[in-house]
Amino acid sequence: MQALVTGAGGFVGRHLVPRLEAQGFGVCATDLELDVADADAVSGVVGEIEPDLIVHLAAISSVPDAARDPGRAYAVNFLGTRSVLEAAAHRAPDARVLLVCSADAYGPTPAGGSPFDESIPLRPGSQYARTKAAAELLGGAYADRGLDVVRARSFNHTGPGQSPGFVLPSFAKQAAEIAAGQREPRLRVGNLDSVRDFLDVRDVVRAYAMLTDRHVPAAVYNIASGRGVRIGDALESILRIADVSVEIEVDAELFRPTNFAVGDATRLRQATGWEPRIAFEDTLRVLVEDWRLRISGS
Secondary structure (H helix, E strand, O other): OEEEEEOOOOHHHHHHHHHHHHOOOEEEEOOOOOOOOOHHHHHHHHHHHOOOEEEEOOOOOOHHHHHHOHHHHHHHHHHHHHHHHHHHHHHOOOOEEEEEEEHHHHOOEOOOOOOEOOOOOOOOOOHHHHHHHHHHHHHHHHHHOOOEEEEEEEOOEEOOOOOOOOHHHHHHHHHHHHHOOOOOOEEEEOOOOOEEOOEEHHHHHHHHHHHOOOOOOOOEEEEOOOOOEEHHHHHHHHHHHHOOOOEEEEOOOOOOOOOEEOEOOHHHHHHHOOOOOOOHHHHHHHHHHHHHHHHHOO
């Protein structure tokens, strides 16, 4: 069995590729050398390897990056998805296509809301979320035409190797630098009262791997723990693990209104039996240790 993974050199791809190989796939792992917005280039790769599975990870995944360059976000996130779907439809029509989408497409909800299930209408509120929502809807259109398209709406996930442009790695990096004496004991934060559904990347790639099974119906699936964590509580855990005391400094550029984003993964659980296995505290411990090692080796 052959699998094509776009964006394989990114945070999630580095965890997913070994898992697919362990499942018996021969993986063609592409990253920046394949411009997914170039439809001819994508079609060429798909035609050459004739994959049984395509996992489309390539994306501008940072909300600030998408806001800074919306044209690039549109090209990669939407046009890149179109390239992959077109190539699959014409060059590998029997392949399963796993589109890695984003729960950001649900849009912001005031604090105290209910967990999102897949029936909730999409109301994307950022440039990033709009491009990902549009790409997901395009995937639905190709599914309606008969292509085997699975759309995974992933909630927040973290782990070793994630960019410090994301909230928990940012906290872990700053805490590790403070512990190493490389930074003043002051930590820059945004809104600590927002609530997020955090998962370990290892649990997320296990869900992706389960969704590659052709016996799992092609549909939209939330990948979520169903457990809301206040960002400030996550920060307290990171500081305790890093064994540092800090002064908290609210950065106006990072601050966003308080909101709530927690998912309901009942559909995924019923289709695959998937459940998150890794405790959130263990995820944070691994994240902090990763930054300790990176800082000590720099």
